[in-house]
Amino acid sequence: MRTIKQLAFIAVLSALLSGCGSTGAILLTPEENIDAIPLKVSDLTEAEKQNWGHLDLLVDTIPGMSVDKAYTEIIKNRKGKKVIVAVIDSGIDIDHEDLDANIWTNKDEKPGNGKDDDKNGYIDDVHGWNFLGDTYDEQLEFVRILSSGNSSHPDYARAQVEYQKMYEKYTGLKTQYDQIHQQVKNANQTLIKHFGKKDYTQKEVAAIKTENQELNQAKQIAQFMFSNGAESMSEVVEDIEASLKSITERLNIHLNKNLKGRKTGDDPDDFNQKYYGNGNVKPAKKDEIHGTHVAGVIAAERNNGKGVNGVANNVEIMSIRAVPNGDEYDKDVALAIRYAVDNGASIINGSFGKSFSPHSDWVRDAIAYAAEKDVVFIHAAGNDSKNVDTEPSFPDDNINGKEISDSYIRVGALSWKYGSNLLATFSNYGKQNVDIFAPGYQIYSPKPNNEYDYIDGTSFAAPAVAGVAALIRSYYPKLSAAQVKKIILDSGLDIKTKVIVGGNSENIKPFADVVKSGKIVNAYNALIMASKMAN
Numbered sequence: 167m168r169t170i171k172q173l174a175f176i177a178v179l180s181a182l183l184s185g186c187g188s189t190g191a192i193l194l195t196p197e198e199n200i201d202a203i204p205l206k207v208s209d210l211t212e213a214e215k216q217n218w219g220h221l222d223l224l225v226d227t228i229p230g231m232s233v234d235k236a237y238t239e240i241i242k243n244r245k246g247k248k249v250i251v252a253v254i255d256s257g258i259d260i261d262h263e264d265l266d267a268n269i270w271t272n273k274d275e276k277p278g279n280g281k282d283d284d285k286n287g288y289i290d291d292v293h294g295w296n297f298l299g300d301t302y303d304e305q306l307e308f309v310r311i312l313s314s315g316n317s318s319h320p321d322y323a324r325a326q327v328e329y330q331k332m333y334e335k336y337t338g339l340k341t342q343y344d345q346i347h348q349q350v351k352n353a354n355q356t357l358i359k360h361f362g363k364k365d366y367t368q369k370e371v372a373a374i375k376t377e378n379q380e381l382n383q384a385k386q387i388a389q390f391m392f393s394n395g396a397e398s399m400s401e402v403v404e405d406i407e408a409s410l411k412s413i414t415e416r417l418n419i420h421l422n423k424n425l426k427g428r429k430t431g432d433d434p435d436d437f438n439q440k441y442y443g444n445g446n447v448k449p450a451k452k453d454e455i456h457g458t459h460v461a462g463v464i465a466a467e468r469n470n471g472k473g474v475n476g477v478a479n480n481v482e483i484m485s486i487r488a489v490p491n492g493d494e495y496d497k498d499v500a501l502a503i504r505y506a507v508d509n510g511a512s513i514i515n516g517s518f519g520k521s522f523s524p525h526s527d528w529v530r531d532a533i534a535y536a537a538e539k540d541v542v543f544i545h546a547a548g549n550d551s552k553n554v555d556t557e558p559s560f561p562d563d564n565i566n567g568k569e570i571s572d573s574y575i576r577v578g579a580l581s582w583k584y585g586s587n588l589l590a591t592f593s594n595y596g597k598q599n600v601d602i603f604a605p606g607y608q609i610y611s612p613k614p615n616n617e618y619d620y621i622d623g624t625s626f627a628a629p630a631v632a633g634v635a636a637l638i639r640s641y642y643p644k645l646s647a648a649q650v651k652k653i654i655l656d657s658g659l660d661i662k663t664k665v666i667v668g669g670n671s672e673n674i675k676p677f678a679d680v681v682k683s684g685k686i687v688n689a690y691n692a693l694i695m696a697s698k699m700a701n
Contacts, residue, residue: 210582215620216474218582219463219605219630222690223659229584230605231630232690233477236637240693246480246640251464251513251632252294252506254499255457257449258485259614260293262458264473268465269293270482272509286509290445294485295505297430297443297498302450303419304427304492306332307522313423321522328521329421336416343413347406350391353384354399360384364400368392420492427492434495437528447485455613457487459621460517462611463629464636473618474610477633477689480640484511489518496525499561503532507539512639512647515632516561517546517625523560530570533563537571542639542647544632546624547578548594551668555596562599573647575635575654579606579627580686588661588677588686591669593624595680602655604630604687634689641693642700649699657695658685 206227210218214228221230250270260269270293274284277292288295305313308325316322357371358364360381371388374381388399396402419425428434432442449458461483466476484506488498499518506514514536523529536543548559554576563574578600579590590607594600606627608620631654638650645653661677661684678684 206584215582215608216610219609220475220477223584227584228582229580229588229659229686230582231477231634231687233633236690236693240690240697241479241637241641244641246637247643248480248482249478249513249636249640250482250484250511251478251515251636252484252486252502252511253457253461253464253515253517253629254486254488254502254506255460255515255517256454256489256491257296257447257487258457258461258483259449259612260447260483260485262462262612262614263616264466264470264612264618265458265461265483267467267470268476268482270484287441288445288505291509292445294445294447294487295443295502296446296487297502298450298487298490299430299443300450301427301429301490302454303425304490304494305422305425306420307493307520307524309421309423309425310493311522311524319524321524325522333417333421336413336421340410340413340417343406343410347403347410350387350399350406351403353387354403356380356384357388357399365398415491427490428495432497434497435525437497437500437525440501443487447487449614452614454491455619455621456489456517456625457485458614459609459611459619460515460625460629461485462613463609463626464515464633466612473612477630478636478640481633481636484509493520493522494518496523496528496560500525500528500532503529503536503543507536507541511541513542513544513632513635515544515629517623517628519546519548520560521550521558523558526560526562529561530563530565533561533574534570537573537647540573540647542573542575542632542635542650543571544575544577544628544635546628547576547596547600549579549592549623549625550594551592551670552594553596554594554600555598559594559599564599567598573651575601575631575651577601577606577624577628577631577687578603578681579622579624580604581607586664586666586674588663589665589667589680590622590624591666592622593627593668595667597679597682600681601651602631602658602683602685602687603627603681606630631687634687634692637689638692638696642696645696645700650696653692653695653699654687655683655685657688657691658683659688659691660685 218228219230220233221228222232222235223229275292276283282289308328311325374385391402430442432439465481465483466474468475486502488502563571579593580603581590604627606624609626610620613619664674665677667673667675
């Protein structure tokens with residue numbers, strides 16, 4: 167908890183550094199100031215958890231993007247220009263109560279008439295396009311390389327090594343989780359039987375005194391889980407079962423060499439076959455939640471009394487379904503980028519990625535095309551806790567170290583813990599190839615069927631930045647895509663502290679050594695800098 171003295175210090179510091187309105191000073195964070203901010207030791211409230219990415223580091227000691235402050239002090243009641251943000255992802259629930267008012271509609275296309283009214287090659291693309299058609303499950307890219315049987319493929323040997331490593335990892339995890347699941351499930355059932363209820367408490371478990379070996383073992387297991395942050399044993403069982411489902415899916419689908427997932431009828435290695443798929447951009451299954459969650463971070467309807475507030479107002483989401491349950495195809499991604507650019511998007515969010523990319527040139531060409539057409543492309547850094555300067559991660563925007571786009575931004579994920587635990591443990595990083603960090607841990611956002619949930623990932627850090635880019639392009643529309651990138655990188659909070667990297671407590675580096683800009687995104691600063699640059 168903060169002391170009154172600390173609160174007073176923060177208030178004074180905030181007044182000195184922040185200013186108000188579009189003429190305020192950039193909120194610089196020199197080492198002597200930001201390092202003096204007390205760490206938040208109390209748990210986040212439910213309201214803070216649901217909105218932490220919009221909070222302010224100085225005021226709240228939570229490393230959010232100062233979105234609420236930007237609306238209060240800069241945007242206020244100003245009217246901006248409508249901005250189209252393309253979300254290349256899984257399907258999006260365009261009927262969701264917190265998204266339906268902010269979905270892009272192609273006004274030149276008449277819905278449901280089976281005709282290509284706007285002559286863009288895509289029939290009934292009313293809210294975007296579905297490059298997957300009826301496809302849902304897919305292999306990982308290196309499994310596709312092995313399944314082709316082409317041992318002369320330049321990545322074949324590396325794919326074999328990766329397959330063996332991942333198969334052994336997940337078969338081991340399956341065995342381990344099966345055992346844990348059985349133990350925890352049995353312990354929970356024993357305690358339910360003992361108490362005669364499912365919602366027993368940590369205090370009740372601690373009070374158990376028994377010589378019964380089975381009950382005593384159940385007590386020990388429960389106390390261990392409670393000591394590691396569990397709120398209930400039933401939730402632990404559910405979490406383990408969800409992990410088991412994911413592990414089994416990895417083995418039976420993503421690593422399945424015999425899976426034939428693609429159902430679009432085209433050749434994914436022939437870029438000339440372009441007009442496949444359909445206009446249904448919605449999720450194929452209830453479990454297909456990723457795209458809806460990403461869209462919500464950017465554009466959940468603000469102040470409608472439902473769910474959450476997206477980062478951006480004045481925004482329309484163009485839904486482009488191109489990411490299956492598995493690795494996306496390079497061809498789908500390249501065509502999706504070009505579709506977004508050609509149909510009016512000024513920002514593209516790509517929360518996907520992989521370590522193998524047979525047609526990476528197609529995607530790079532599309533990224534370069536977006537830059538030429540003044541479109542910002544924002545991409546998630548990935549969730550493998552790896553250094554993408556030394557390990558391959560696609561898509562990227564460089565060839566032999568030379569960037570082919572001046573409007574591509576790669577984003578890593580922050581946790582809500584300012585200090586050494588600032589980096590989300592899962593986030594990829596890279597001094598050369600990750601541009602900036604943004605909130606990506608336990609992000610609350612919509613999922614299909616008017617529901618909401620917390621999800622981790624750089625997948626949700628990228629759309630946070632896309633939302634900031636949308637604010638800049640809405641209120642300062644004359645700024646170019648390259649200028650928007652420069653503003654986002656230059657206006658972030660300059661972090662001087664050392665951080666734990668990749669979740670490894672023995673790997674501690676200055677923040678500036680793991681990200682190109684050395685900064686975390688700040689919407690308030692970005693709008694101030696945009697105002698100055700526009701003038």
